[in-house]
Amino acid sequence: MIERLQWPSAFEASEFSLVGVSGGRDSVALLDLLVRSGLNNLIICHLNHQLRGNESDGDEDFVRQLANQYQLPIETSSMPVSQLAQQEKISLELAARHTRYQFFASCAAKHGANQLILGHHADDQAETILYNLMRGSAGLRGMSASSSTQQYGELTILRPMLDISREEIDQYIKKHHLPYREDSSNAEDFAVRNRIRNELMPLAKEIMGRDPRRSIIRAESMAVANQSWIDQHIQSLEIEDPQGRLFLPKLQQLDLPLLKRAIYLYLKKHQVAELNAKKIDECLQLVDPSQASKVNLSKGQFLRRKEKRLFIQASTD
Amino acid sequence: MIERLQWPSAFEASEFSLVGVSGGRDSVALLDLLVRSGLNNLIICHLNHQLRGNESDGDEDFVRQLANQYQLPIETSSMPVSQLAQQEKISLELAARHTRYQFFASCAAKHGANQLILGHHADDQAETILYNLMRGSAGLRGMSASSSTQQYGELTILRPMLDISREEIDQYIKKHHLPYREDSSNAEDFAVRNRIRNELMPLAKEIMGRDPRRSIIRAESMAVANQSWIDQHIQSLEIEDPQGRLFLPKLQQLDLPLLKRAIYLYLKKHQVAELNAKKIDECLQLVDPSQASKVNLSKGQFLRRKEKRLFIQASTD
Numbered sequence: 128m129i130e131r132l133q134w135p136s137a138f139e140a141s142e143f144s145l146v147g148v149s150g151g152r153d154s155v156a157l158l159d160l161l162v163r164s165g166l167n168n169l170i171i172c173h174l175n176h177q178l179r180g181n182e183s184d185g186d187e188d189f190v191r192q193l194a195n196q197y198q199l200p201i202e203t204s205s206m207p208v209s210q211l212a213q214q215e216k217i218s219l220e221l222a223a224r225h226t227r228y229q230f231f232a233s234c235a236a237k238h239g240a241n242q243l244i245l246g247h248h249a250d251d252q253a254e255t256i257l258y259n260l261m262r263g264s265a266g267l268r269g270m271s272a273s274s275s276t277q278q279y280g281e282l283t284i285l286r287p288m289l290d291i292s293r294e295e296i297d298q299y300i301k302k303h304h305l306p307y308r309e310d311s312s313n314a315e316d317f318a319v320r321n322r323i324r325n326e327l328m329p330l331a332k333e334i335m336g337r338d339p340r341r342s343i344i345r346a347e348s349m350a351v352a353n354q355s356w357i358d359q360h361i362q363s364l365e366i367e368d369p370q371g372r373l374f375l376p377k378l379q380q381l382d383l384p385l386l387k388r389a390i391y392l393y394l395k396k397h398q399v400a401e402l403n404a405k406k407i408d409e410c411l412q413l414v415d416p417s418q419a420s421k422v423n424l425s426k427g428q429f430l431r432r433k434e435k436r437l438f439i440q441a442s443t444d
Numbered sequence: 445m446i447e448r449l450q451w452p453s454a455f456e457a458s459e460f461s462l463v464g465v466s467g468g469r470d471s472v473a474l475l476d477l478l479v480r481s482g483l484n485n486l487i488i489c490h491l492n493h494q495l496r497g498n499e500s501d502g503d504e505d506f507v508r509q510l511a512n513q514y515q516l517p518i519e520t521s522s523m524p525v526s527q528l529a530q531q532e533k534i535s536l537e538l539a540a541r542h543t544r545y546q547f548f549a550s551c552a553a554k555h556g557a558n559q560l561i562l563g564h565h566a567d568d569q570a571e572t573i574l575y576n577l578m579r580g581s582a583g584l585r586g587m588s589a590s591s592s593t594q595q596y597g598e599l600t601i602l603r604p605m606l607d608i609s610r611e612e613i614d615q616y617i618k619k620h621h622l623p624y625r626e627d628s629s630n631a632e633d634f635a636v637r638n639r640i641r642n643e644l645m646p647l648a649k650e651i652m653g654r655d656p657r658r659s660i661i662r663a664e665s666m667a668v669a670n671q672s673w674i675d676q677h678i679q680s681l682e683i684e685d686p687q688g689r690l691f692l693p694k695l696q697q698l699d700l701p702l703l704k705r706a707i708y709l710y711l712k713k714h715q716v717a718e719l720n721a722k723k724i725d726e727c728l729q730l731v732d733p734s735q736a737s738k739v740n741l742s743k744g745q746f747l748r749r750k751e752k753r754l755f756i757q758a759s760t761d
Binding site for chain 1: 577578579580636639643644648651652653654656658659660662666667669670671674676699700701702721
């Protein structure tokens with residue numbers, strides 16, 4: 128299975144890498160695979176979410192033992208995620224995500240590491256794709272085998288097992304007699320995700336008479352490849368002027384799907400929040416000089432048309 | 445609701461149009477909407493699939509009454525679809541589809557009509573998208589508001605209600621006190637489709653805490669718009685030589701997603717059957733002159749590289 132790990136071409140095995148290890152079978156298999164692949168500069172990172180009392184503490188002890196066994200450094204942190212969710216009035220999922228990435232960022236800073244390896248696999252991917260599709264975020268899109276986040280400091284997230292199924296991981300665990308924590312829940316596995324895995328997917332499989340996961344993943348790969356090609360193509364058209372404003376005569380030459388995407392990419396690059404299809408359609412009207420010349424965005428900003436350019440202005444300008 | 449019917453720009457209301465009417469609420473609402481929209485040149489087409497005995501005959505009688513009431517011509521045909529499926533050893537769905545389109549084609553020929561209006565709505569669309577996604581056909585793709593088929597003679601299929609929900613149709617039926625046949629199953633609604641509608645969608649809605657249909661439809665529109673833009677772009681690159689063969693130096697300039705798609709479109713245009721991602725990947729190797737110069741296709745054909753061209757040859761050539 129080692130040879131099926133996906134490493135992006137930019138991956139440098141010589142750098143220090145963080146590995147997220149919950150103690151569950153996925154991350155236990157990941158850690159073992161990485162060590163067997165000859166990666167030595169690993170730092171095990173384990174966050175105790177304090178969601179399951181003694182069980183959570185047991186997970187932490189177990190991961191410490193793993194670190195000892197593989198002779199790798201370990202960083203742990205403990206955070207009452209459900210309290211945080213209540214205090215901040217955000218979902219448990221969001222609170223856990225926020226806490227986790229802050230933790231990873233602090234580990235990265237401490238060890239001068241800039242990449243984090245996570246144990247998401249093909250079944251996680253199919254579930255994520257369906258989840259995103261049904262909640263209307265990002266169309267048909269799952270996780271990337273390699274992605275970057277700047278939100279908590281520069282961090283590249285690698286998911287080398289994204290092409291490997293849960294079944295294959297189980298086989299690997301058995302073959303190598305790896306111990307793991309049975310119920311050690313991946314911190315992302317809250318109610319909705321668990322129900323997609325345990326109820327929706329099995330029902331879909333039964334109805335279709337075959338496992339739909341491969342099809343879902345294949346369709347996503349195609350959609351993502353198309354979108355990414357279109358994004359590169361838009362990039363190559365140089366639609367921004369030297370001051371980084373959208374140049375109207377260039378925008379007006381774009382076909383509709385590209386035009387929408389170009390506006391979306393521009394707003395996203397400038398960290399405009401609460402973007403959705405309706406907002407993009409509103410902004411689209413600015414391309415027509417006979418229409419209104421500004422559209423409200425979130426946080427008191429607006430997108431403005433002036434002198435054949437579109438650009439973002441704060442309301443107080 | 446009339447104003448929300450989607451008519452493609454090429455739609456000519458003056459031509460004779462066939463309308464598929466099963467007698468169920470969707471097609472009853474469709475027919476009423478069309479008549480209220482001022483369309484007079486309609487021909488009602490009803491196929492009795494003989495799947496539900498007396499019930500099926502009752503549906504036919506009911507649709508005859510509708511035709512009488514609206515004073516429109518009607519064409520009916522009766523075909524034992526399940527017998528056909530057994531004889532031809534094909535699925536009930538495929539048999540019904542085949543029979544239906546043959547019937548529509550014969551109606552079209554008889555009346556000199558070249559368009560067929562069907563009652564598929566937004567809920568059907570969301571279900572079709574999920575169905576196609578899960579069975580791995582065509583990625584994220586549902587039905588088109590306007591599509592053409594040459595398989596049974598030239599026929600344009602229009603689905604003007606594709607943006608209207610089942611709930612809106614129910615409201616319309618109630619408001620206008622339209623009678624309909626309760627269980628008159630749309631001929632496409634066999635076990636799998638029914639289970640997606642009656643089990644999978646409700647479970648997805650419950651898990652997500654919101655109706656996922658709109659999100660699914662929106663994601664599909666985006667994916668289809670992207671794909672169709674890419675297809676047009678490929679078209680504009682003139683990758684075929686005057687003899688209709690793929691010109692290798694042009695192919696070699698394409699980025700991977702476009703190259704794959706270009707090969708797929710070429711094979712599809714030449715009616716090559718049994719196309720899948722694996723076959724396209726095989727054909728891809730022909731673009732590299734250091735690789736083998738032919739790839740087997742279905743039905744004894746192969747794709748061949750010769751003199752900087754790719755083209756299809758029969759094995760006996």
